[in-house]
Amino acid sequence: MKEKREAIQGGARTVFGREGYTRASIDAIAAEAGVSTRTIYNHFTDKEELFGSVFLESTASVTAASLELLDRHLRKLRRVEDVEADFLAYARDWVGQGSAHPDHFALVRQIVTEGSRMPAAVIDEWQRTGPRAVRGNLARRLRELADAGLLDIAAGAEAAAARHLSLLVGGVMLETYFGALPMGADETEEHVRGAVWAFLKLYGMPGGGADE
Known part of the structure; x- marks a missing residue:
């Protein structure tokens, strides 16, 4: 069975x-x-139940991988001098998730084209257990880094997390259509560096990168 x-x-x-x-x-x-x-x-029972089972199961797997990645990279940050290097390492791994979970992001691509015709309850649950769960965890990590004096997020951790994901993920997803099109290693590295630089320009502390 x-x-x-x-x-x-x-x-x-x-x-x-x-x-x-x-x-x-x-x-x-x-x-x-x-x-x-x-x-x-x-x-x-029907196609809707099958779709929900498949999509939400893969969402749970990708969310777990994302949270593990955040924990592995951001939990160890202790010195402001290490912020840029550690954020770059984390960001490189983050943008690699599309190739690590191609079946899931193929499903996500379908939301872009026909989300309004998909079961609303499934899409709502995907948002809750996927993107919103990851963003909330990232916000908590950023708040911890701010409390340790490694970031300045006076505007709020939730806003900083949303801005960070927009800078890091938004460009790659648009350029590759959620992983459907390839992005070369040099182009990916350029994007990652630009996203981290922009984020630290907004929220970094002196000596933590993006000071120029």
């Missing part, structure tokens, strides 16, 4: 990511998964 369910979810991830929610059919998902449509309906 578990193997069948995993096969269905794997097939659904592929088909939803390729075809989108509206165009994806249970027949196509069954063919991709190597099961019968009856088997799918034995596990899931």
